[in-house]
Amino acid sequence: MSGKPDGREVLQYLNAKSEKRFQEVPGNLRLIEGLFGQGFTAEQMCRVVDRMVAKWSGTERAEYLRPKTLFDEVNFAQYVAELGLPAVGPGGQVLPDPARKEKASDQQERMRLLSLERSQKQLLRPQVVGGSDG
Secondary structure, three states, X not given: OOOOOOHHHHHHHHHHHHOOOOOOOHHHHHHHHHHHHOOOOHHHHHHHHHHHXXXXXXXXXXXXXXXXXXXXXXXXXXXXXXXXXXXXXXXHOEXXXXXXXXXXXXXXXXXXXXXXXXXXXXXXXXXXXXXOOO
C-alpha cells in the first residue's frame, strides 16, 4: 500500500481476498475514509479483512464480507480488538482494550466467589461449644 491512506486500495484488497467485486462508489469509500479519519490504518483494515474472510468464508456469514459490515466504525473497532490490535478513537488516541477490562472483571468476580466460598465453609464447620464436666 502507498504511504498516503487510500480507501480504494483497501477496497481492492477486500475484493481480492473475498473474491467479490465491490465498486469504488462513494458509500463504500466513505466508510473506509472515515476509519482513516479516526486514526485506523490500512494495515489494520487489511488484517481485519484477512481474519473475517478466514472466519466467515464458506459459512452463512460469508454474505457479510462487505464494506458496510466490515468497515462500520462500531463493528470495525470490535474486529480490531479481537485481533489484539490497539483500538483508536477520534484523533488517533488509543482506547482501552475491552478484553482487558473483561479479564479484570472476571478476576474480581473470581475473588468475590472465593471469598464467599471461604465464608460458607466457616459457617458449615462444626462448632465446638464449651461444655461442663459433669
